[in-house]
Amino acid sequence: MKPHSNVYRKNFSLIIIFMVLISVSFVVALIVAYNLTSAYVLDEFASKKIDVSEETIKPYNDFFLNKIPEITSYQGYLTYNSAADYSTSVFNDYPFVRHIVFYELAIGSAVKSHKKEHKLSIDIESMHQFRRRKNIIKGAPQKRLAAEADFNNMADKLNDFIAFSDTSREATQDEIFKTFYDVKPEKISYLNILRREDVKIYRGLLDHAQPGVVYRQNMMTFLLDAYHLKVNNNHKELYQSVTIRPVVYYPLENDASNIMITEVALPGAFSDYKLFFKSTKSYLIAETNRRFMPIGGIVLLIYMFLILIGYLIYRNLKINMQLFKLQYDFINNFTHEFKTPVSVIKIAGSNLRGESGLSERQLKHYGKILDEEADKLNDLMNKLLSFTQLENKSINIKIEEIVLNDFVDKYIDSFRIKYADFKLSCKIKNVNTIYTDPVLLGSLFQNLMENAYKYSHPEKKELHINITRDKRNVIFSFKDKGIGIPKKELTNVFNKFYRIENKYNQNGSVGLGLAFCKELVNFMHGEIIVNSQVDQGSEFVVTLPYDN
Ligand code: ATP
Ligand code: MG
Numbered sequence: 001m002k003p004h005s006n007v008y009r010k011n012f013s014l015i016i017i018f019m020v021l022i023s024v025s026f027v028v029a030l031i032v033a034y035n036l037t038s039a040y041v042l043d044e045f046a047s048k049k050i051d052v053s054e055e056t057i058k059p060y061n062d063f064f065l066n067k068i069p070e071i072t073s074y075q076g077y078l079t080y081n082s083a084a085d086y087s088t089s090v091f092n093d094y095p096f097v098r099h100i101v102f103y104e105l106a107i108g109s110a111v112k113s114h115k116k117e118h119k120l121s122i123d124i125e126s127m128h129q130f131r132r133r134k135n136i137i138k139g140a141p142q143k144r145l146a147a148e149a150d151f152n153n154m155a156d157k158l159n160d161f162i163a164f165s166d167t168s169r170e171a172t173q174d175e176i177f178k179t180f181y182d183v184k185p186e187k188i189s190y191l192n193i194l195r196r197e198d199v200k201i202y203r204g205l206l207d208h209a210q211p212g213v214v215y216r217q218n219m220m221t222f223l224l225d226a227y228h229l230k231v232n233n234n235h236k237e238l239y240q241s242v243t244i245r246p247v248v249y250y251p252l253e254n255d256a257s258n259i260m261i262t263e264v265a266l267p268g269a270f271s272d273y274k275l276f277f278k279s280t281k282s283y284l285i286a287e288t289n290r291r292f293m294p295i296g297g298i299v300l301l302i303y304m305f306l307i308l309i310g311y312l313i314y315r316n317l318k319i320n321m322q323l324f325k326l327q328y329d330f331i332n333n334f335t336h337e338f339k340t341p342v343s344v345i346k347i348a349g350s351n352l353r354g355e356s357g358l359s360e361r362q363l364k365h366y367g368k369i370l371d372e373e374a375d376k377l378n379d380l381m382n383k384l385l386s387f388t389q390l391e392n393k394s395i396n397i398k399i400e401e402i403v404l405n406d407f408v409d410k411y412i413d414s415f416r417i418k419y420a421d422f423k424l425s426c427k428i429k430n431v432n433t434i435y436t437d438p439v440l441l442g443s444l445f446q447n448l449m450e451n452a453y454k455y456s457h458p459e460k461k462e463l464h465i466n467i468t469r470d471k472r473n474v475i476f477s478f479k480d481k482g483i484g485i486p487k488k489e490l491t492n493v494f495n496k497f498y499r500i501e502n503k504y505n506q507n508g509s510v511g512l513g514l515a516f517c518k519e520l521v522n523f524m525h526g527e528i529i530v531n532s533q534v535d536q537g538s539e540f541v542v543t544l545p546y547d548n
Contacts, residue, residue, distance in 0.1 A: 068181075103221075105122055246273055
């Protein structure tokens with residue numbers, strides 16, 4: 001037994017080490033996964049601002065690339081009315097445009113006295129401004145001074161273009177942006193893009209002055225307000241708030257330990273502004289947790305799976321060990337049980353053979369010994385045999401009407417004769433008979449009464465049998481005042497060859513009695529349970545159908 005138990009003990013230790021290792025790995029995996037998720041969220045906090053900025057600036061780009069060039073498509077010249085219509089649609093579609101100045105320009109030959117040779121005279125013929133005010137757009141003359149700088153700048157660029165551009169080819173996109181657009185903080189000026197033919201005409205005008213000849217051009221200045229740019233926070237999970245702030249802005253109440261900030265500069269006319277992103281740490285932690293949940297769940301699932309495997313191995317080992325112990329006990333008990341009667345028979349036999357002239361009394365004595373020991377062996381064999389038969393369901397059941405009073409009395413009497421110190425009492429209530437197999441019921445009584453006697457202290461060998469009836473069953477209770485059964489053993493005692501070792505079952509016990517009872521009761525469609533308290537006593541309750 002020893003080497004084997006060592007092997008089992010070693011295996012148990014391995015299982016425990018395995019469980020501890022996977023538990024440690026589980027904790028480590030969770031910590032690593034959490035830290036990685038947290039790092040990932042912080043990384044996204046720093047990088048996804050580009051998405052938000054692109055989304056936010058989209059209308060501005062659209063305005064710049066598509067809406068402004070529409071002016072040119074008015075065939076080179078906008079009237080006050082068409083400029084007003086155009087402005088209305090701009091105000092409707094682009095809330096960040098707050099104010100539009102519309103210039104009608106007159107281009108003619110330079111007057112030599114106050115203009116340089118290579119320049120045409122470009123003058124503001126009229127100027128109107130359109131303001132957004134409760135959707136009512138008013139046209140009103142703009143103060144010349146306020147617009148002078150915008151206009152002069154554009155006029156210079158136009159003059160340079162007329163004088164120096166290459167008319168043998170179309171102007172490049174870059175040249176167009178440089179000449180006809182003027183982007184300043186919160187202000188975009190736009191001049192009608194000249195066609196090649198126009199440039200040629202103007203150049204002709206430059207080369208040969210034609211006093212009195214005047215051409216018309218349009219210019220528009222858009223005054224923008226960055227605060228009316230609609231912030232499109234398409235990463236709400238990362239950014240608790242996204243606001244537009246001047247580039248110089250830096251929060252004063254910067255509680256660095258609790259707030260995360262990042263920013264991205266706005267392009268073009270909004271270059272004095274930035275998008276300012278702010279999240280509290282707890283906001284990002286909540287996001288980290290949300291992303292971590294499924295990962296944690298999967299790790300937990302794997303862990304539980306491994307624990308289950310570990311548990312199954314452990315259970316298997318435990319069962320194997322129990323089986324091994326049972327087998328060991330069984331062989332031990334049976335050899336012991338066989339050995340005693342066999343050696344007694346052997347002694348009696350050799351005495352009979354060796355001694356001559358034995359008296360009649362001696363012969364009878366030896367005969368009785370041989371008879372008794374053969375009975376013991378027979379009993380033992382029968383016990384095993386009937387158990388096997390019962391397990392294989394190869395027993396024939398003979399149902400009879402049993403008068404309970406007589407039946408119980410018979411067993412009580414025989415036990416009183418067998419054990420003079422056994423105090424037996426019985427109470428039968430509400431039931432007189434039962435229909436079942438008397439031999440099987442007898443085996444039940446035999447085993448349970450035998451146990452009650454065997455597992456009681458010598459001065460307290462008492463058993464009370466109580467028989468009652470409920471609707472369909474007869475209930476037999478066998479209550480003793482014996483040594484009792486520890487709680488954790490209560491289910492084990494019905495296992496085959498299972499014994500709780502104590503001083504009362506050192507001889508003649510193989511651990512089959514209760515297993516046999518359980519098989520019997522199952523066979524008779526009933527059930528058996530036990531209630532017990534150590535040192536107080538046990539109660540075995542057998543419930544059998546009244547009519548089998
Ligand atoms: P066998 O009945 O086969 O000769 P056994 O009495 O040891 O051997 P079971 O009758 O199956 O086997 O009982 C199993 C174990 O349950 C016993 O070893 C004993 O420890 C415990 N047991 C059974 N009946 C009682 C009882 N009435 N009081 C206390 N312990 C009991
Ligand atoms: Mg027994």
